[in-house]
Amino acid sequence: MADRRDFIKGSLVAASALAVGSVKIASAQVAPYTNIVYTADNLGKWEKKVGSHLPSITVEGNKVTLFTKHGMAEKHFIVRHTLVLADGTVVGAKTFTGTSAEARSSYELPTGYKGLIYGTSFCNLHDFWVNEHTV
Numbered sequence: 126m127a128d129r130r131d132f133i134k135g136s137l138v139a140a141s142a143l144a145v146g147s148v149k150i151a152s153a154q155v156a157p158y159t160n161i162v163y164t165a166d167n168l169g170k171w172e173k174k175v176g177s178h179l180p181s182i183t184v185e186g187n188k189v190t191l192f193t194k195h196g197m198a199e200k201h202f203i204v205r206h207t208l209v210l211a212d213g214t215v216v217g218a219k220t221f222t223g224t225s226a227e228a229r230s231s232y233e234l235p236t237g238y239k240g241l242i243y244g245t246s247f248c249n250l251h252d253f254w255v256n257e258h259t260v
């Protein structure tokens with residue numbers, strides 16, 4: 126369990142590091158992260174998993190909803206979502222279990238925030254996924 130926590134923490138740090146300095150995650154600059162961090166443009170070994178692992182980002186006013194269209198079962202589930210601002214600020218996180226109904230989480234952006242946001246989703250079998258959206 127500690128190893129999983131360390132991996133999740135490391136993954137979040139990696140995602141935050143990508144966000145710092147407005148480095149565009151979907152660019153070729155992530156090539157060193159192939160098969161570590163997965164994005165729509167960097168599917169690596171999980172190419173066939175994108176539809177059920179890349180989190181969708183929906184923005185309504187200052188409310189952001191992340192949703193990962195993934196089944197939730199004891200042995201295979203989405204472990205965690207985070208919403209991260211372009212400067213690496215973590216707006217919030219939600220941890221799920223295999224008994225959670227779905228992998229959906231909502232957050233409130235800081236008042237007046239404009240810029241890139243990153244939604245992350247971690248599957249216990251298919252690793253760390255990041256999507257981005259500009260508000």
Ligand SMILES: [Fe+2]
Pocket residue numbers: 178195201202248249250251
């Ligand atoms: Fe999965």
